[in-house]
Amino acid sequence: MKKTLIALALGTLSLTGCKTLDAVPGGLGDLVGTKEVDQAQVQAVYNKAQEAYLSAKSAIQSIATESLADFDPSRVKDANKIWNDLQEEFAELEAKPERALEKASLFSSNTVADEVMEQSQEITTLIASAQAAKDAIVAVLEPVRAHFTVLDKIEAQKNFPKQYEQLVERHEELKGMLIDGEQAKVEGYLPELNNRLHKLEQDAVEKFYLGEVLSDLKVLANSDKSEVLPAVFVDAKNSAELAQAFARNNVRQYQDIEAKTLLAQLQVKRINRLFEEHIRRKEALKNDSVESQLLALEKQIFQLTQKAGLGDLRHLSFSEQLAELNKVN
Structure with a gap:
């Protein structure tokens, strides 16, 4: 009886379908093939994420080589912030590439690879925009930047701090407008800015080369020297005024400005020397030693x-x- 029941049970199982490997469509070979396809898909997605990451890395490296922080610090700051997060995420993915198709988090529908690629794209977009801003600034404002270099050589910031700072602020405003894509407006403002830069350069070059001479002449004008030696004082004043006019009309002809300034300095020394001689003669008369002289x-x-x-x-x-x-x- 027991043997009969066992036989019936086995027969029932064979009829109702306890599936063997042969019953699986395609057999075991298809299961292995599906696994290989999944691995290939994961590898392909990982490769895309890696390619995007390397592109972002190259963009980050261009910040230093292109000095982008000097031109668009805001976008560079944002790119660096994203880059810090991206490095951590990609390091984890690189350690376990099989996670490429896993969900990035419970609150996101993106995969880990999606997150890497999106952040990489954000970085490359930010850096591309920063590079475009730099190109616009260089193209439009490079003459202004060069003008500031000249002003620094002749100590404009030291001698005229207020005017210099106002021009720096205006320069930064125009840079911001270029970063925002307002190139046409900036080009319209340039003539006025260049005029202000030129006026400051005139004042700065005059102060740099002739400041001491002009100051000496003011002192002489209010002293006995100009009264005792009026003709010599006029010579000194004329020499200084000629040098002053030349400097303001030829702001970058430094050697010629120096030569004319030297002539004015010699005239100032001349009036001082002659006045000293006058004083000695007066003293000699007081001391009754004029005969010996x-x-x-x-x-x-x-x-x-x-x-x-x-x-x-x-x-x-x-x-x-x-x-x-x-x-x-």
Whole structure:
């Protein structure tokens, strides 16, 4: 009886279908093939994520090589922030590539690979925009940047801090407009900015080269020197004014400006020297030593006339004796 029941049970199982491997469509070979397809799909998705990551990495490296932070710091900052997160995510994916098609989180429908590719794309887009901003700034504002370099050489910021800072602020405003794509507006504002830069350059070059001379002349104008030696003071003033006019009209001809400034400086030294001589003579008169000075000068001229074969000309004035010497020479 027991044997009969067992036989019936086996027969029932064979009829109702406890499936064997042969019953699976395609057999075991299809199961293995499906697994291989899944692995290939995972590998393909991982490769795409890796390619996107490497593209983002290359974009990040261009920040330094292209000095993009100097031109579009906001986008560069955003790109670096995303890059920090992306590096961590890709490191985890790189360690376990099979996670490429897994959900990134409970709250996202994106896969891990999707997240890597999206963040990589955000970075490349930000850096591309920063590069475009740099290109626009260089194309439109490079002459302005070059002008600031000139101003720095002649100490414009030191001597005219307020005007310099106002121009820097305006330059930054125009950079911001270019970053926002307003190139046409910026180009319209350039003539006014360039005019302000030129005026500051005129003031700065004058101060840099002639500041000391002009200051000395102001002191001389309010001193006894200009009253005692008015003609010499006028010479010094004229030399300084000529140098001043030349500097303002030829702001970058530095050698010529220096040469004309030197002439003005010599005139200032001349008036100071002559005034010192005047003071010495006054002191000599007070000390009753004028005779000894006159005799010393007479002796010097006498020696010259003797040497020139003119004999004793001491009966003539000093200027007359010198005139006779000039005739011989």
